[in-house]
Amino acid sequence: MRPSWAEVDLGAVAHNVGLLVERAAPAAVCAVVKADAYGHGAVPVARAALDAGATWLAVALVEEAAELRADGIDAPILLLSEARPDEFADVAALDLRPTVYTPVGIAAAAATGAPLRLHLKVDTGMHRVGAAPDEALHLARSVVEDPRLELEAVWTHCAVADEPERRFTAEQLGRLDAVLAELSAAGIEVPMTHAANSAAAIAHPAARRSLVRCGIAVYGVDPSAELAGTLPLRPALTLRSEVSFVKRVAAGEGISYGLHHTFDRETTVATVPVGYADGVRRRLGLLHQQVLIGGRRRPIAGVVTMDQLMVDCGDDPVTAGDEVVLIGRQGDEAVRATEWAAALETIGYEITCAIGPRVPRRYL
Numbered sequence: 001m002r003p004s005w006a007e008v009d010l011g012a013v014a015h016n017v018g019l020l021v022e023r024a025a026p027a028a029v030c031a032v033v034k035a036d037a038y039g040h041g042a043v044p045v046a047r048a049a050l051d052a053g054a055t056w057l058a059v060a061l062v063e064e065a066a067e068l069r070a071d072g073i074d075a076p077i078l079l080l081s082e083a084r085p086d087e088f089a090d091v092a093a094l095d096l097r098p099t100v101y102t103p104v105g106i107a108a109a110a111a112t113g114a115p116l117r118l119h120l121k122v123d124t125g126m127h128r129v130g131a132a133p134d135e136a137l138h139l140a141r142s143v144v145e146d147p148r149l150e151l152e153a154v155w156t157h158c159a160v161a162d163e164p165e166r167r168f169t170a171e172q173l174g175r176l177d178a179v180l181a182e183l184s185a186a187g188i189e190v191p192m193t194h195a196a197n198s199a200a201a202i203a204h205p206a207a208r209r210s211l212v213r214c215g216i217a218v219y220g221v222d223p224s225a226e227l228a229g230t231l232p233l234r235p236a237l238t239l240r241s242e243v244s245f246v247k248r249v250a251a252g253e254g255i256s257y258g259l260h261h262t263f264d265r266e267t268t269v270a271t272v273p274v275g276y277a278d279g280v281r282r283r284l285g286l287l288h289q290q291v292l293i294g295g296r297r298r299p300i301a302g303v304v305t306m307d308q309l310m311v312d313c314g315d316d317p318v319t320a321g322d323e324v325v326l327i328g329r330q331g332d333e334a335v336r337a338t339e340w341a342a343a344l345e346t347i348g349y350e351i352t353c354a355i356g357p358r359v360p361r362r363y364l
């Protein structure tokens with residue numbers, strides 16, 4: 001078997017959830033485990049998070065919830081977007097807390113005949129999904145008028161919570177509060193409200209409400225550079241491999257497809273059996289992203305190929321079988337997912353989510 005794998009430290013997940021529980025209290029912590037727990041493995045992460053004090057889970061897709069239920073996880077599961085009408089039978093069978101924001105969605109929930117607890121999502125400014133604030137009362141009424149449906153929550157999602165200096169988060173919370181006040185004036189009391197993702201849970205106390213929906217922080221990845229270090233999160237994921245092949249390459253020779261990189265001195269090149277099909281982006285080689293071998297930072301040389309990449313090891317004594325850490329810690333050195341993200345002009349989320357299904361996950 002290829003010696004490339006992602007090690008997921010469930011102790012780190014528990015540590016991070018513990019920090020979030022403490023920070024968000026009295027709000028409950030909902031661990032967001034969509035996209036296979038951002039590449040970490042949904043079922044093991046969900047169990048670790050629940051053991052560490054999270055009381056809710058959230059997913060994007062009905063089939064993601066089905067995977068958790070099939071494993072016997074019975075915690076409340078919030079479905080973050082409105083299901084299609086033909087999915088509501090499964091929503092009911094899986095006992096999910098469905099998000100709704102259209103008359104069609106509410107009618108589909110009612111048509112199941114099941115006693116569903118709905119979370120009405122209001123779009124307060126991100127403009128991805130959600131009911132417009134001026135539609136909320138009408139939708140809320142149609143929920144509470146159905147004796148089998150309960151309006152358990154009214155909620156929203158923050159667009160810029162990871163940039164704490166921007167005022168728009170307060171603006172969004174104000175729009176949410178206006179909706180809640182309007183419902184209350186109409187005699188509709190809603191037991192829960194929620195607005196915070198990880199960044200808001202960490203940095204915006206006013207967003208914490210009944211529940212905080214935390215994804216990225218659970219995995220120990222800072223939501224943004226601005227928030228780095230605000231909570232002492234521990235990265236849960238290590239991407240490891242081993243050197244598969246070593247050779248000396250002469251000065252003046254190029255390397256990898258396109259020969260985009262030319263060595264200006266004779267050097268030792270180590271080949272590592274992990275590539276862009278595993279989520280190690282091709283361009284990281286052109287950007288000279290470093291990996292850890294023998295406790296030292298060494299740059300990738302040339303483009304990353306589908307299954308393999310090459311590392312310029314200089315005159316280091318490297319041999320086949322040496323451990324390579326692409327993301328994670330080795331000795332005193334560490335490479336974080338956010339380092340790749342900065343190089344690639346993206347966010348840490350995209351890095352861990354991209355680690356493909358071909359990479360086995362091993363749990364600590």
Ligand SMILES: *Cc1c(COP(=O)(O)O)cnc(C)c1O
Binds near residue numbers: 034080196197213217
């Ligand atoms: C993915 C998602 C979250 C989690 O966001 P993080 O920034 O990872 O904490 C919360 N709420 C909604 C609606 C989401 O889609």
